[in-house]
Amino acid sequence: MTDVVIQIVDLTREYLMGAERVQALRGVSLEIRRNEYVAIMGPSGSGKSTMMNLLGCLDTPSTGEYWLNGQEVSRMPDDALARVRNKEIGFVFQTFNLLPRASALQNVELPLVYAGVSARERRDRSRHALERVGLGNRMDHRPNELSGGQRQRVAIARALVNEPSILLADEPTGNLDSATSADVMRVFDLLHRQGQTIVVVTHEGDIAAHAERVVTLRDGRIASDARQEKIQAA
């Protein structure tokens, strides 16, 4: 039990689209252990995004339980969820979601600001995080002065700076060309080897191929959950 980071029990999520009731998730149970590298796949409409929002504590389930690192987050109020997002989850988005007017360093510092870390410590930890993703020489650049791959690496540094329990990536290479994608996936592989728990939501097979376990969703249910031999990026 100590090794389980994410435990989901019979999770459902309904939306009201006008008068119509849409069931995005229809009872999903899943367990993810520390240092697992999981890809969540599925066609559009399969409940992938809903899954991602729930795992990321951006949304709460209609029914079911979600335990993250020993805390039940499925019933938490807004502000408590914000604290969980801040401490336990590192987000990497398809569109990077960096603040355009802030430097790379300031972007990375952001989670630490909300964690209430002192300015000096914030700076040191953010520098270190940027160095880890190979951007030690780009700290004062703004997002628009960086290439797509570099932006995504800033986002990864930001996701890691609070030492989260899980790194949650949503189509992390969706806006990148194949060479840069490979580059970013190498960073993920490296982080995984260093012990980071990673969950990637994607519809691209070759991205999922980096993971050691692939969970496929279809119509709001888990269609398959398979361990695979991890391929090394060339």
Next chain:
Amino acid sequence: MPLVEAVRMALTTLWTQKLKSFFSLLGVLIGVTFLIAVVSIVQGMNVYMEDEFANRLVGLNTFQVRRMPNFNMGNITDEMWREWLRRPRINYGDASFIQAKLETPAVFSRSCDDRTQIVANGKSARDIRVEVVDPGYFTIKNYDFSAGRPFTPQEARAGLPVAVIGADVEEKMFPGIDPIGKSIAIGGLPYRVIGVVAKQGTLFGLSLDAFIVAPFDSPLKRIACRLGYMDEFHVQAPTVAQMNEAVAQTEGLMRIRRQLRPAQDNNFAIQTAEGALSGWKKISAVLFAALPGLVAISLVVGGIVIMNIMLMAVSERTREIGIRKALGAKRRDILAQFVIESATISTVGAAIGIVLGILLAFIVKATTPLPAAVAPWSIGVGVFLGIFVGMVAGVYPASRASKLDPITALRAE
């Protein structure tokens, strides 16, 4: 989130959107500029009216006993005017009675004035104010002499035809020559110039230097005074308190001398500097009463503008809010961020307004005789209003921002 962080973030946002920020803080800027400038100008006018107007025209700690008030800024009705004209004039007996009975120490001077023609040095001038006075007059007016001297009590007693002239008269009649000892015909009467009063400048654009002063009992008295009567009786006390005491005593003495019954109104006027200022004080009180309203209007407008700008900022930065929430910002972090940002915009506006207001006060001081001085409290009020308006204007947009759903916000373009 720490306050410093939020303020710095707000300033960065302001700086990166200079033009938009400028327009958004214009309302607060104008309001505060107005506040600082009007307060300093009105206070400057107060000082001006007290120092320049009242004390120069009436004299420091001085009052005048007259048939009717000479400075009046209120409305004078026909009825008042007719009553004034029915009053008896002040006579020599009144003056010596007051001088003899007044218990407070004081300096006295009778005075009559008229406007007449003067001729000297082959030149002539019309409509010059001539005044016959007692020697105490020079003490009361506290004149500086640029040449010569005032007349002595002996000259006054003898009624010698000696004259003290103002700087304008010197310039006009004796350009480039020393007027002392020169003769001057005042209303046809031959006089000798013995002193020149240093230039005093202007008051409301009128020269204070076009005058001639001669001993009360000199020949001019026949032109300036009606037989046995005078226009004004000046009394100067050493201090304000003694002056007030002297005013009260004089009023009593005059009522006794005029044998007025308790129910009767005074049939004379006691003109003090303060009395001369009463009209102005009414005006400045109205200005000060109207000021909060006027400032409030521009601040309300300024606040509404800032609220709109902040609403725009919230919708433009929906995605930023989503990102911040995803990274762990709580509702109150977002709320604080936008309230502080709004307060910062508004405070920057107030700060610029304060600078402009001070500048305006300095311009007024430099280009007009008004000693406009910035009141420190008005700066404090300006800063406070800046912060306050910004916070109030920011609450609604900030609360909207804080209630955004992170998922929707992250999807925004």
